């Protein structure tokens with residue numbers, strides 16, 4: 001993997017990214033000429049209508065999918081130079097992903113689902129850590145439930161606990177508060193930003209929740225496969241020392 005090391009301080013650098021798929025109706029361009037730079041410890045929200053390409057972009061950034069053309073450099077590693085095995089190793093080492101559809105393992109309990117990545121990473125006290133994480137998301141009374149025995153919001157909180165357990169360098173979350181009531185949504189947002197502050201975890205969130213988006217240092221808008229950063233974002237947003245957005249207009 002050493003050949004792919006690119007020295008910079010970016011968490012993510014995206015250059016001229018395109019994603020085209022072949023459908024029965026012909027070629028469909030999902031992402032068209034995306035460029036972004038995200039610094040380590042930054043927090044960005046990606047907004048935009050349904051079907052505009054947000055989830056596709058997140059999957060590419062997390063090395064879960066392959067672009068048609070363009071380059072992604074994740075924490076100094078150019079993804080184009082990696083085979084599937086190396087990409088899996090990179091994900092395990094640096095990335096967590098909260099999926100829109102949760103992707104919990106059906107046959108494992110809430111506790112076992114959260115323990116899984118910690119066990120794979122060789123963490124010794126995986127069970128205690130998983131228990132503590134489930135407590136933080138308010139699910140200590142649901143440790144032994146299977147996903148199908150949990151509500152949508154509870155499954156989402158299990159997925160969040162699972163994503164947090166290994167303190168990733170970059171956390172990708174696809175509508176992490178989409179199934180939560182406002183109290184639980186605020187609690188999860190507080191956890192996301194605590195992780196951002198305490199562990200310098202870079203956050204890349206896709207969200208329709210404007211309140212959550214405003215808490216991010218930057219807001220980007222996806223429209224029809226094009227990503228833009230509103231000018232107001234760049235000039236009027238000042239990031240305070242504590243990482244919170246002081247003013248967004």
Ligand SMILES: Nc1ncnc2c1ncn2[C@@H]1O[C@H](COP(=O)(O)OP(=O)(O)O)[C@@H](O)[C@H]1O
Pocket residue numbers: 021022023028030048049050051052053054055056057
């Ligand atoms: N593998 C695929 N094959 C065909 N169409 C796809 C595929 N993946 C995504 N799409 C289409 O691309 C568009 C963008 O999808 P997606 O990234 O999921 O959007 P968003 O997350 O913004 O709602 C949608 O119209 C979707 O139907």
Ligand SMILES: [Mg+2]
Pocket residue numbers: 054055056100174
């Ligand atoms: Mg989506």
